[in-house]
Amino acid sequence: MRVALARQLAGIDSVELGELPDPSPAAGQVLIRVRGAGVGLWDVGFLNGGFPGIALPFVPGQEVAGVAEAAGAGARVQPGERVYATLFPAGGGFGELALASADQVAPVPESATFQEAAGLVISAGTAYEGLVDRGRLQAGETVLITAAAGGVGSAAVQIAVAQGARVLGVASPGNHEYLRGLGASEVFDYHAADWVQQARAVVPGGVDLLLDGAGSQTRDQAIGAVRDGGRALFIVLQGSPPQLERGITGESFAAHGGRQRLEALSRLVDAGKLRPQVEAVFPLEQARAALARVAGRHTRGKIVLQMGE
Numbered sequence: 001m002r003v004a005l006a007r008q009l010a011g012i013d014s015v016e017l018g019e020l021p022d023p024s025p026a027a028g029q030v031l032i033r034v035r036g037a038g039v040g041l042w043d044v045g046f047l048n049g050g051f052p053g054i055a056l057p058f059v060p061g062q063e064v065a066g067v068a069e070a071a072g073a074g075a076r077v078q079p080g081e082r083v084y085a086t087l088f089p090a091g092g093g094f095g096e097l098a099l100a101s102a103d104q105v106a107p108v109p110e111s112a113t114f115q116e117a118a119g120l121v122i123s124a125g126t127a128y129e130g131l132v133d134r135g136r137l138q139a140g141e142t143v144l145i146t147a148a149a150g151g152v153g154s155a156a157v158q159i160a161v162a163q164g165a166r167v168l169g170v171a172s173p174g175n176h177e178y179l180r181g182l183g184a185s186e187v188f189d190y191h192a193a194d195w196v197q198q199a200r201a202v203v204p205g206g207v208d209l210l211l212d213g214a215g216s217q218t219r220d221q222a223i224g225a226v227r228d229g230g231r232a233l234f235i236v237l238q239g240s241p242p243q244l245e246r247g248i249t250g251e252s253f254a255a256h257g258g259r260q261r262l263e264a265l266s267r268l269v270d271a272g273k274l275r276p277q278v279e280a281v282f283p284l285e286q287a288r289a290a291l292a293r294v295a296g297r298h299t300r301g302k303i304v305l306q307m308g309e
């Protein structure tokens with residue numbers, strides 16, 4: 001099978017096209033003929049050596065959609081099923097065939113293309129885990145979402161709206177109309193020194209929940225927009241831990257994925273409440289260019305690789 005692989009973990013430039021033997025599924029695994037693979041900052045992190053214990057050669061790609069080709073014993077997936085899956089942390093998505101653990105596989109949303117579905121797996125999955133499963137966002141609550149135009153943020157804004165929440169989004173001005181189109185009620189520019197005061201002017205008591213995808217300075221500022229006793233969730237795991245005060249409770253988490261969360265995403269997509277946002281689709285041959293685009297940290301929605309037709 002054709003793959004994009006790295007023979008050493010020396011950044012994006014170490015990715016090249018190559019051939020590897022077709023894998024075959026062991027018990028509990030599903031072999032997927034990949035039609036779309038999401039590209040994320042995590043792929044850049046793997047290629048920079050940010051995750052220890054990675055076997056070489058390494059095939060990036062932690063989220064895919066495609067057609068189940070074969071299933072090992074005990075896997076509740078039929079060959080021919082249209083599926084999407086997380087491959088974290090083994091990777092392998094940047095190739096024509098990928099192995100997934102069956103408990104990380106679910107049918108794709110009926111209304112989504114393979115490329116759209118692939119781009120939902122980690123980003124929308126993380127947004128759902130943060131807002132719904134951990135944040136327990138309720139109808140009528142206010143939520144502040146930073147990095148709101150990105151892969152996670154674009155899904156988070158829509159999932160929060162679907163929960164009945166009022167959404168405040170943070171992004172550059174060029175993305176403000178985009179965020180309103182996704183359902184954000186108010187939008188703020190993190191480049192403005194007083195953006196938290198602007199948010200406080202709109203929600204004087206402070207927001208109930210923060211989902212931070214920005215990290216660093218924007219994260220620290222955003223905590224100031226949370227109400228006393230509010231909740232905060234952090235997904236950028238690098239850097240110093242967030243300092244919480246005023247009775248705010250919070251956690252940093254690494255998303256877990258799983259079949260049930262993918263099924264929940266499929267229901268939202270097929271109900272028209274979560275529209276996949278794909279900025280650009282690249283062929284496998286341009287995996288390096290796709291990774292470079294993501295590394296720039298200003299993509300709107302997702303960058304996805306397409307394999308096959």
Ligand SMILES: NC(=O)c1ccc[n+]([C@@H]2O[C@H](COP(=O)([O-])OP(=O)(O)OC[C@H]3O[C@@H](n4cnc5c(N)ncnc54)[C@H](OP(=O)(O)O)[C@@H]3O)[C@@H](O)[C@H]2O)c1
Binds near residue numbers: 175294
């Ligand atoms: N913990 C987990 O399980 C988990 C899962 C997924 C992702 N993540 C992490 O979460 C973060 C977001 O992921 P993503 O895929 O959504 O990233 P992304 O698509 O690259 O996010 C792009 C967004 O980030 C904003 N942004 C860029 N630099 C910023 C800055 N200095 N201050 C504030 N906002 C900034 C951009 O704003 P503008 O373009 O509007 O300027 C844009 O809205 C990444 O660090 C990623 O590694 C963690």
